Amino acid sequence: MVDVETQSILVVGGGMTGLTAAIEAAEAGREVYLVEKNPYLGGRVAQLHQYFPKLCPPYCGLEINFRRIKNNSRIHVLTMAEVESVSGQKGAWDARIKIEPRYVNEKCTTCGKCAEVCTMEIDNPFNYGMDKIKAAYLPHEMAFPFRYVVDPALAKSSQGQSVKEACQYGAIELDMQPKTLELKVGAVVWATGWSPYDAKRLDTLGFGAYPNVLTNVMMERLAAGNGPTNGKILRPSDAQAPKTIAFVQCAGSRDENHLPFCSSICCMASMKQATYVRAQYPDAKIYIFFIDIRAMDRLETFYADLKKDQNVTFFKGKVAKIEQDAATQNLVLRVENTATGSLNTINVDMAVLATGMQPNSSISHQPAFASRDDYGFIAAQEVTPGFFAAGCTRTPINVSESVQDGTAAALKAIQSVVRR
Numbered sequence: 001m002v003d004v005e006t007q008s009i010l011v012v013g014g015g016m017t018g019l020t021a022a023i024e025a026a027e028a029g030r031e032v033y034l035v036e037k038n039p040y041l042g043g044r045v046a047q048l049h050q051y052f053p054k055l056c057p058p059y060c061g062l063e064i065n066f067r068r069i070k071n072n073s074r075i076h077v078l079t080m081a082e083v084e085s086v087s088g089q090k091g092a093w094d095a096r097i098k099i100e101p102r103y104v105n106e107k108c109t110t111c112g113k114c115a116e117v118c119t120m121e122i123d124n125p126f127n128y129g130m131d132k133i134k135a136a137y138l139p140h141e142m143a144f145p146f147r148y149v150v151d152p153a154l155a156k157s158s159q160g161q162s163v164k165e166a167c168q169y170g171a172i173e174l175d176m177q178p179k180t181l182e183l184k185v186g187a188v189v190w191a192t193g194w195s196p197y198d199a200k201r202l203d204t205l206g207f208g209a210y211p212n213v214l215t216n217v218m219m220e221r222l223a224a225g226n227g228p229t230n231g232k233i234l235r236p237s238d239a240q241a242p243k244t245i246a247f248v249q250c251a252g253s254r255d256e257n258h259l260p261f262c263s264s265i266c267c268m269a270s271m272k273q274a275t276y277v278r279a280q281y282p283d284a285k286i287y288i289f290f291i292d293i294r295a296m297d298r299l300e301t302f303y304a305d306l307k308k309d310q311n312v313t314f315f316k317g318k319v320a321k322i323e324q325d326a327a328t329q330n331l332v333l334r335v336e337n338t339a340t341g342s343l344n345t346i347n348v349d350m351a352v353l354a355t356g357m358q359p360n361s362s363i364s365h366q367p368a369f370a371s372r373d374d375y376g377f378i379a380a381q382e383v384t385p386g387f388f389a390a391g392c393t394r395t396p397i398n399v400s401e402s403v404q405d406g407t408a409a410a411l412k413a414i415q416s417v418v419r420r
């Protein structure tokens, strides 16, 4: 007889890696608990406009995964949840999970009446704070689970009651409390992914000081149809179409003072984003300032194709400084051409900083025994018997590599609970 507790698997992180690990393990017959701190699954991929290299919308892949979850009663999804502690050994892990209140229960039909009466607004986390949303909100229109969230500030305010009364289904529970869940599982997959490196730390590049300096993750949202400008790429300062855009590679990456490593993804991400700009503005001029272009294997073709575009200039040089023309809010880039040694001044309407992927394992809580490498990644696949790391928690990788790594972790986790 199968012992459900010792054979079940806890997956922490519901991005592409964790989703894959959870689904593969459940479809192979394991009971799986998938713990995600956001109110929805999908991780950073849910916030992308298109995937390289094929430039398809990320929701193609995510939707299939969500359907697989809906069809599998072995997967128990816990959103707004984090692991407070995990201890034990292979076949016998004890995990304590903290679940934050959503203030909205499963009766929610997403009718939106709560948002209609709500006047309180918050920064929209899905769009990296580039716009505001009501404090009673659906995280985004493809969110899974497809259910509203009430911000704690609204739940605790005097307006909370009127928002509750607007819901005719009794879905809003203002007295919802944080919950703690004690789980016993046989194996753990840790897939907590990455965060964009904090561009405010790059003090010479003007992020936060100049409105037309963005980061690459913000550019994804700007191009997305469900983003803050409904998919139109516009300068934040004046909502005008940019005529010249600079992509600043290695913004904080391969730099001892910031992220010493290469995230391996940012070159491809910027080249992909150059295609977003070119699709909307056929006359726009694009500069890509780089140290080296990293486009390995099949991705090399994408690079080769973009190089043929007369409006895209690949400039081998490091952007040392970005300044702003106060009158126009245009940007002035000081760049050293590393091929010739010449110093250049280049004016653009907008700049996108290609910031790297900082492992969440370097900035948030994880078990003390999960040792990290010099860059903050939990690099080992099997951290200790029965505990596995996968995806961008382990190393910076793209989506197809994350899927492979999540699948590998599922297999290892299954083996560890079966072979004991």
Ligand SMILES: Cc1cc2nc3c(=O)[nH]c(=O)nc-3n(C[C@H](O)[C@H](O)[C@H](O)COP(=O)(O)OP(=O)(O)OC[C@H]3O[C@@H](n4cnc5c(N)ncnc54)[C@H](O)[C@@H]3O)c2cc1C
Binding pocket: 012, 013, 014, 015, 016, 017, 018, 035, 036, 037, 038, 041, 042, 043, 044, 045, 048, 050, 051, 052, 053, 081, 082, 083, 191, 192, 193, 194, 195, 216, 217, 220, 265, 269, 272, 355, 356, 357, 360, 364, 365, 390, 391, 392, 393, 397, 398, 399, 400, 402
């Ligand atoms: C600008 C940019 C563009 C990109 N574009 C592409 C592209 O076009 N094509 C491509 O193949 N790749 C692209 N990538 C890479 C892609 O984003 C990653 O491969 C992918 O996000 C990795 O998935 P993951 O699940 O490992 O991590 P994540 O997507 O970060 O998912 C991790 C999940 O874990 C959750 N989590 C974190 N901490 C905890 C915790 N303590 N408890 C519970 N849950 C937690 C997070 O909320 C998140 O949902 C891009 C990357 C960047 C920077």
